[in-house]
Amino acid sequence: MAISRTFMSFNLFIFFLVIATTNGQAPGPTNITAVLEKAGQYTMFIRLLKSTQAADQINTQLNSSSSQGLTVFAPTDNAFSSLKSGTLNSLSDQQKVQLVQFHVLPTLLTMPQFQTVSNPLRTQAGDGQNGKFPLNITSSGNQVNITTGVVSATVANSVYSDKQLAVYQVDQVLLPLAMFGSSSAAPAPAPEKGGSVTTGSASGSDGGGDSTDSSDAERIRYGIIATCNYSNIRALTLTGPNIIHIRSP
Numbered sequence: 001m002a003i004s005r006t007f008m009s010f011n012l013f014i015f016f017l018v019i020a021t022t023n024g025q026a027p028g029p030t031n032i033t034a035v036l037e038k039a040g041q042y043t044m045f046i047r048l049l050k051s052t053q054a055a056d057q058i059n060t061q062l063n064s065s066s067s068q069g070l071t072v073f074a075p076t077d078n079a080f081s082s083l084k085s086g087t088l089n090s091l092s093d094q095q096k097v098q099l100v101q102f103h104v105l106p107t108l109l110t111m112p113q114f115q116t117v118s119n120p121l122r123t124q125a126g127d128g129q130n131g132k133f134p135l136n137i138t139s140s141g142n143q144v145n146i147t148t149g150v151v152s153a154t155v156a157n158s159v160y161s162d163k164q165l166a167v168y169q170v171d172q173v174l175l176p177l178a179m180f181g182s183s184s185a186a187p188a189p190a191p192e193k194g195g196s197v198t199t200g201s202a203s204g205s206d207g208g209g210d211s212t213d214s215s216d217a218e219r220i221r222y223g224i225i226a227t228c229n230y231s232n233i234r235a236l237t238l239t240g241p242n243i244i245h246i247r248s249p
Helices: 002-024 032-039 043-051 054-062 077-081 093-103
Strands: 070-075 136-140 144-149 154-163 165-170 193-196 219-220 235-239 244-247
Touching: 032 043, 032 054, 032 070, 032 154, 032 165, 043 054, 043 070, 043 077, 043 093, 054 070, 054 093, 070 154
Parallel strands: 070 165
Antiparallel strands: 136 144, 144 154, 154 165, 193 219, 235 244
16 A cells, blocks of 8 residues: 555655646757748748857857847748849849848837837847938737838738747848938930030131041030040030030140
């Protein structure tokens, strides 16, 4: 009888030990790529996190005793598919790092906190106050919108949250103003060319006829020279809004 009671007590001890182990301890360090892999539809973002080594930096911060938590905006694979062809390939390695960091806030934000944040938010890519990496959030009820100065995105839902990490799904890749803003626009087109320069007499000339070659100069609107061979030019005279006379020695 005593042996039976001892055996039962031992079994109860093992049972409660197992319960304490499974419920009292965390399953392991938080891993951003593991979170996204479990959620699905984030293959492209995971690839960027790994190739830029941003995943390792995020995991290190999350499991640091001094961490204030992180907020990650995770674009879906459909969001990456909607980018213009070649967008990611046109970026340097450093720009890819900044692109990923632009999706990470250095503090933990819950859904209710989006309603009271001060814009622009600081991301790990840099301070939004300098106008290069602005990230602004507007909230109305349960809808949260993000604007970067280049794109507008919507926070679709919460993917994951604990005391250190909050991951939110966004329907657009957040493109920073510093890399995709108007300053990166194509240069203005060249001035419109006119006809060839006509032969004429320069004002105040010595009466001699001045000959010009259309290969040496071209008439441009408002008197702008488009092409000119300067090697044998002695004088340039603008006689009208559209006429340039060139005198050779």
